[in-house]
Amino acid sequence: MKILREVVAELFSMFAGDAQLTIEVIALVILVALICAWGIFGSTMPGVLLLLGCLAIVAEAVVGEAQRREHERSQTFHKWEGEGKD
């Protein structure tokens, strides 16, 4: 049972390890699907939007994670510095 849980968790983390990235990709695909369904931008423009959207999502995910970790690191450093002064 424990193995089954671990397998399911592994499969889940394969595709949804980063919740924000997952949500953004799915939202982008839905948007592009709607644009395709409306058919107002031809059949190539939605592809360009999909490509640029994916590149933007990767950039945002990387920069966001780096900033989050930097913020955590500086908070830990300040806490450690404060403890040192006491």
Added chain:
Amino acid sequence: MLNLIQWNVAAPTILAAFLASTVEVVEAFTIVLAVGTIRGWRPAWSGVVAALAVLALIVALLGPLLNRFPLQDLQLVIGVLLLLFGMGWLRKAILRSGGVIALHDEMAIFAQEAAALERNRSQNWIAGLASFKAVLLEGLEVVFIVIAVGSGRGLLLPAAMGAFAACIAVLSVGFIIHKPLSRVPENTLKFAVGVILSSFGIFWTGEGLGITWPGQDAVLLVFATLFLALGLALAGKLRRASRQSLT
């Protein structure tokens, strides 16, 4: 048999399956080697054989289902899954390359697994279970990769050949050196695989949505170039920021 033109179409699929599977097989090999070295090869091989049997069963049960889906729906589902998987790998590989998160260390994983096995010396089945779990989990990823890069255009056989070649390559090198494959440039491989899978993801998602790609399959090269350029630029920016924060 695949003729020359089909080989040209199949080459990116084989390469993607080979590179991605290499990463997975290296990870599974490290655990199996730890089990074999610390607790003997009988539990290690038992775990491997049991996991391969489960994987074969999963493929045999789920494989025929793939033919029941309309091709365009299958391309869309596989495309979105590839985007999630590939972009997730690419994100992590960029962060590792930029020094934000630690690199995957096969020697450290081997030592950690060996220490855990030493602690549980009395129960042999735990060692077999560790081997089984590693092969099953990494094997599931290999199965997904083969399906994802191969099923969109009926290239399951070339994709499976790429994955099989990766197994043979890793196991041959591992058998010769009998140590964790710590010198495999795992993050570089993950970076490349992230780029390739993300490119395939955009392509299949687009095909599934009815988008017409200019240049058809050749557009994959454009996608890969853009993802690679973005990844390298971001990794370089992170490394510079990391150096500045240290000085």
